[in-house]
Amino acid sequence: MKKNYLTAIIILLIAVILMVTASVDFLNKRRMNKLYPSEGLTKIGKLSNYLPGLEGTNSDSDVYFYDSGNPGSTILLLGGTHPNEPSGYISAVVLIENIKVLQGRIIILPQACKSGFTCTDPMEALPADFILKTRSGNRTFSFGSRVFNPLDQWPDPEVYTHFPSGQKLSGFETRNLNRSYPGKVDGTLSERVGYAIMKLIRNEKVDIAFDLHEAAPEIPIIKAIIVHEKAKELGAMAVLNLEFEDLKYALEISPKNFRGLSHREWGDYTDVLPFLMETSNPIQGRFRGRTNSNLIVYGEDDNYRKALELGKLRIEYDPKGEPLAVRVGRHLEGFNAIISACNEFNPDKQFKYEGIPSYSEICNKSFINILH
Amino acid sequence: MLFTIYILILLLLATIVVIELFKEMEWKKQIAYVMILIPFVLRILQIK
Secondary structure, three states: OOHHHHHHHHHHHHHHHHHHHHHHHHHHOOOOOOOOOOOOOOEEEEHHHOOHHHOOOOOOOEEEEEEOOOOOOEEEEEOOOOOOOHHHHHHHHHHHHHOEEEEOEEEEEOOOOHHHHHOOOOOOOOOOEEEEEEOOEEEEEEOOOOOOOOOOOOOOOOEEEOOOOOOEEEHHHHHOHHHOOOOOOOOOHHHHHHHHHHHHHHHOOOOEEEEEEEEOOOOOOOOEEEEOHHHHHHHHHHHHHHHHOOOOOEEEEOOOOOOOOHHHHHHHHOOOEEEEEEEEOHHHOOOOOOOOHHHHHHOOOHHHHHHHHOOOOOOOOOOOOOOHHHHHHHHHHHHHHHHHHHHHHOOOOOOEEEOOOOHHHHHHHOOOOOOO | OHHHHHHHHHHHHHHHHHHHHHHOOOHHHHHHHHHHHHHHHHHHOOOO
8 A cells, every 4th residue: 555545544534533523512512401491381382383394493492381371461582592692591591490470471482593502603712502500510501603503594695685674784694583583484594483483473472572682792782671662661661660679771762774673573563562681791792802601601801801990991891790690680680670560551461470580699699599 | 406516516525635635645735635624524414
């Protein structure tokens, strides 16, 4: 055998070993995290129940139903619309594992963009997951990409044209669930998921819907509640009540000309009152330093802190960091405040529940006594 | 259809890289060929 053939075979074998090792990691990322629903769970459905075309795809998300059996409001809560914004996902998991519904019912999609949980954004050195200390020990949760996995939806067009408005955005946004509403029954995967969620809202006669997000510290809409104009009174009341608890939220009205977003299209195309909440997440920041799972969980970043100390930071940033527990606490406290406002505005159609830890409980005890 | 063409292009490129790998006399350059090959194979198998 020629010498160069022998070296080629040896190098190929080493490459195969590396490929298999990497493949195990990549394939493990497709396994969904095991959740432990509270006793109040009525049933677990699938998104494909609302659009059969999603069956067998990597985006047929689980839908958790908690029905008290007593007439009242129907609530929808979406976590994981953007799988790189973990406070939304973990807030949904906290609800799934703790909530007891007393009146009305709640429907929870913890991983609205399931496909996005199977990869991370390229060129960002992002971790694949993060670990939280819970009652049962250390639990691993997936950290994903802002958009659908390109293995599930490809190729991206040069320019994404939103259906039906015709609004033009960067081609990358074609895989963004929160630019895909109201969706299309025979569209791309993201449009089909958007369509299925709209159909869920209509079929289940959802009254109030939440979409939980995070944003980089330098984005102006962090620590905000974004509402459709038909829900602005409720939003204002919730924000005022949160002020009494020393929690500041900006109230933003959904822009009418920015199409494809949940707070705009859910409100325009259905009877639901939509709310989108944002928290500040340093791992999404462009100025961030070391990027690892600690940054997700503790939210402490040396670059932002140093810039703050030097007086060069023009944004709001807590030098103690933005821990995941605080971000989840803010989402859940916002959820509580909006539900209370809705109950007050509409006493004939209430949603009552218990078992959800308060903001201070989550901040003090983290997730140890809260998650299974 | 577009996806099938994409996979066929990848298969063609991966085959050319493997052929060139065996023609190459310098082991350092052979390592470079394999580094190019890895993402092609993972993409063809739709693992990454």
